Amino acid sequence: MNASxxxxxGISLLLGSGAVYGALPFDPLPEQxxxxxxxxxxxEKIGLGKQLFFDPRLSISGTHSCNSCHNLSAGxxxxxxxxVGVYGRKGSRNVQTLWNAAYHTVYNWDGSAKTLEEQxxxxxxxxxxxxxxxxxxxxxxxxxxxxxxxxxxxxxxxxGVSFDAIAKALSSFQRTLNTPGGPYDRYLRGDxxxxxxxxxxxFDTFVEVRCASCHFWVNFAGPIPGVxxxxxxxFYELFPNHPGTDYERRYRLADDxxxxxxxxxxxxxxxxxxxxxxxxxxxAPYFHNGAVKTLAEAVRIMAKVQLKTExxxxxxxxxIAFLNTLTGEFPEITVPRLPVTAGRTVMDGYDE
Amino acid sequence: MNASxxxxxGISLLLGSGAVYGALPFDPLPEQxxxxxxxxxxxEKIGLGKQLFFDPRLSISGTHSCNSCHNLSAGxxxxxxxxVGVYGRKGSRNVQTLWNAAYHTVYNWDGSAKTLEEQxxxxxxxxxxxxxxxxxxxxxxxxxxxxxxxxxxxxxxxxGVSFDAIAKALSSFQRTLNTPGGPYDRYLRGDxxxxxxxxxxxFDTFVEVRCASCHFWVNFAGPIPGVxxxxxxxFYELFPNHPGTDYERRYRLADDxxxxxxxxxxxxxxxxxxxxxxxxxxxAPYFHNGAVKTLAEAVRIMAKVQLKTExxxxxxxxxIAFLNTLTGEFPEITVPRLPVTAGRTVMDGYDE
Numbered sequence: 001m002n003a004s005x006x007x008x009x010g011i012s013l014l015l016g017s018g019a020v021y022g023a024l025p026f027d028p029l030p031e032q033x034x035x036x037x038x039x040x041x042x043x044e045k046i047g048l049g050k051q052l053f054f055d056p057r058l059s060i061s062g063t064h065s066c067n068s069c070h071n072l073s074a075g076x077x078x079x080x081x082x083x084v085g086v087y088g089r090k091g092s093r094n095v096q097t098l099w100n101a102a103y104h105t106v107y108n109w110d111g112s113a114k115t116l117e118e119q120x121x122x123x124x125x126x127x128x129x130x131x132x133x134x135x136x137x138x139x140x141x142x143x144x145x146x147x148x149x150x151x152x153x154x155x156x157x158x159x160g161v162s163f164d165a166i167a168k169a170l171s172s173f174q175r176t177l178n179t180p181g182g183p184y185d186r187y188l189r190g191d192x193x194x195x196x197x198x199x200x201x202x203f204d205t206f207v208e209v210r211c212a213s214c215h216f217w218v219n220f221a222g223p224i225p226g227v228x229x230x231x232x233x234x235f236y237e238l239f240p241n242h243p244g245t246d247y248e249r250r251y252r253l254a255d256d257x258x259x260x261x262x263x264x265x266x267x268x269x270x271x272x273x274x275x276x277x278x279x280x281x282x283x284a285p286y287f288h289n290g291a292v293k294t295l296a297e298a299v300r301i302m303a304k305v306q307l308k309t310e311x312x313x314x315x316x317x318x319x320i321a322f323l324n325t326l327t328g329e330f331p332e333i334t335v336p337r338l339p340v341t342a343g344r345t346v347m348d349g350y351d352e
Numbered sequence: 353m354n355a356s357x358x359x360x361x362g363i364s365l366l367l368g369s370g371a372v373y374g375a376l377p378f379d380p381l382p383e384q385x386x387x388x389x390x391x392x393x394x395x396e397k398i399g400l401g402k403q404l405f406f407d408p409r410l411s412i413s414g415t416h417s418c419n420s421c422h423n424l425s426a427g428x429x430x431x432x433x434x435x436v437g438v439y440g441r442k443g444s445r446n447v448q449t450l451w452n453a454a455y456h457t458v459y460n461w462d463g464s465a466k467t468l469e470e471q472x473x474x475x476x477x478x479x480x481x482x483x484x485x486x487x488x489x490x491x492x493x494x495x496x497x498x499x500x501x502x503x504x505x506x507x508x509x510x511x512g513v514s515f516d517a518i519a520k521a522l523s524s525f526q527r528t529l530n531t532p533g534g535p536y537d538r539y540l541r542g543d544x545x546x547x548x549x550x551x552x553x554x555f556d557t558f559v560e561v562r563c564a565s566c567h568f569w570v571n572f573a574g575p576i577p578g579v580x581x582x583x584x585x586x587f588y589e590l591f592p593n594h595p596g597t598d599y600e601r602r603y604r605l606a607d608d609x610x611x612x613x614x615x616x617x618x619x620x621x622x623x624x625x626x627x628x629x630x631x632x633x634x635x636a637p638y639f640h641n642g643a644v645k646t647l648a649e650a651v652r653i654m655a656k657v658q659l660k661t662e663x664x665x666x667x668x669x670x671x672i673a674f675l676n677t678l679t680g681e682f683p684e685i686t687v688p689r690l691p692v693t694a695g696r697t698v699m700d701g702y703d704e
Contacts, residue, residue, distance in 0.1 A: 051425075054425050056431075057431065061436065063430065068415070073406050073407070073687055073689060074689075075692075078414065079408070079409065079698075080413070080414050080699050084415045084439075086440070087440040088441070280695075281692070281694040281695045282692055282694075284696045284697040285699075293696060293700045294696045295696065323695075330689060333686065334685065334686050335425055335685040335686070336425055337426075337682060338423075340633070340634055342634075343632075343636055343647030343672060343675075344636045344646045346431075347431050347637075348637065
């Protein structure tokens with residue numbers, strides 16, 4: 001699906017509760033994201049997933065938890081250009097925020113994972129991230145931690161500790177990492193004073209110059225799961241759309257072929273899953289390679305290379321004022337206690 | 353000060369509230385540790401320190417917070433043999449727990465820091481840990497984060513953001529990381545059923561075979577600050593005390609010269625600051641080089657290389673039952689929100 005299809009979508013799929021601008025739907029973030037039928041939420045499962053999320057034993061070296069890169073104290077990312085995994089290994093892509101991730105239909109910059117569950121399995125076994133050689137190795141390690149075994153047996157009585165169960169528990173926790181209630185959502189719900197006049201002007205500009213052609217709906221990432229796209233179906237765009245700019249050269253925007261690396265289909269060259277914009281002011285630096293350090297520069301570049309538009313300084317300021325209203329309210333999270341292996345470590349043999 | 357002096361200490365400094373075994377003092381962990389006169393606690397300062405503790409921007413690469421190695425979800429350490437700092441750089445020493453650290457009189461395995469404040473400054477500028485080249489670099493970075501500046505100005509009105517102020521705020525938070533209320537402390541306070549008969553037998557063995565000659569008093573690390581030792585004065589022991597054992601060769605126990613590396617004084621060869629034993633079942637692997645994977649093996653080695661004693665399997669089991677009673681109650685900690693640099697990152701220029 002691409003931008004030209006989106007206007008039709010916008011016209012045909014207006015949601016009753018939302019706002020409509022230029023036939024594009026915008027809606028407050030629903031309190032709950034879609035929950036897959038095969039992984040219903042439960043308090044115990046979410047609690048287990050939270051422990052796993054903060055547990056560095058999920059990396060081969062015992063140094064990196066999910067929270068190491070997807071920092072829940074901050075923007076759900078690491079504030080760096082590209083990720084650093086175990087043993088100081090650098091990745092090639094900018095870490096994406098986990099906040100509101102459950103409202104996406106596919107995962108990773110290239111859409112290589114169809115669900116949060118798949119995304120976890122890919123990251124934990126990625127040699128540049130957590131570098132677990134295969135799921136079985138992680139299962140063996142977790143199965144050596146008695147309190148985890150007990151919890152898994154209670155939450156997943158049919159399977160106990162398994163790679164699937166680990167992925168499911170983690171994903172259940174991640175489906176609670178949502179930030180409704182920010183100024184923009186309050187504005188959409190009728191509080192006309194929740195955002196400034198400049199932010200309103202910025203939103204109008206955002207729609208007029210057609211940023212909103214792709215960045216629309218609840219997560220500003222296009223169609224929402226279960227409505228216009230099913231989970232696993234992606235919304236991809238070409239980036240840069242207008243090639244050969246100075247920006248492209250300076251920030252090496254066209255070096256990475258994006259989704260093509262996954263599909264080997266020429267139609268997917270430099271195609272990228274639409275990133276959301278919620279909490280975007282917290283997630284600098286920007287773009288798939290993290291090459292752009294400020295949001296102002298990112299906005300200028302997007303207008304130029306996607307829309308062939310030169311924004312005025314005032315327009316950039318206004319759009320940023322609007323983007324600031326997309327910062328949500330973050331749930332309070334208590335630091336979990338991790339299950340113990342009394343008097344021994346499960347990290348023996350992995351200390352290189 | 354060494355073990356021979358300790359019996360005299362034990363005899364001369366009995367505390368009214370504590371238990372005395374073989375003239376050695378034992379006391380429940382006081383609710384509050386000593387607070388230095390030049391860094392009084394306040395709620396705002398502790399809150400600021402907590403944010404700094406969880407903030408990876410305190411490492412040069414933006415990848416490591418204090419909590420990365422001193423994991424407060426677990427034993428206040430990393431469960432690894434030796435630390436891994438920025439860029440995958442390995443240290444040479446086992447990470448020590450931060451839980452109850454405020455009850456020590458000196459810091460690090462070699463006593464190289466006299467206070468928590470000094471310990472922080474050394475770790476944050478250690479190239480193998482957080483690798484900030486000098487304090488000024490960290491101050492410059494923190495000073496680019498507006499909400500931090502506001503907080504520092506409020507908490508430290510005379511100095512604002514400074515290396516000293518960062519160290520003070522962090523140390524204030526660390527002085528709240530205490531675990532009173534565990535089974536052993538409840539036992540000492542009069543609840544005779546708080547620990548098992550085996551644990552009581554283990555404690556008797558611990559005293560009889562003279563583990564307690566060095567591991568005594570509130571933190572099982574010798575004299576407590578402000579009573580028998582002033583802050584900055586260390587309690588050191590020779591390790592291995594009886595050289596040339598198979599254990600020494602197998603685990604390379606005598607390779608590192610310990611405090612000698614700091615003082616260059618021969619009397620300090622293989623001298624080490626007495627480690628505490630609270631929560632010791634959570635802090636495997638063991639010893640300054642983390643070479644020993646289980647607590648049972650650590651107990652056997654300590655008896656052999658320090659006390660020239662071969663423990664029976666039953667004695668080892670009993671001592672471990674006792675050590676299990678030293679696991680405390682952990683305070684509930686909420687994950688802090690970190691101050692934002694909206695639409696930009698302070699990590700630009702540090703992304704190698």
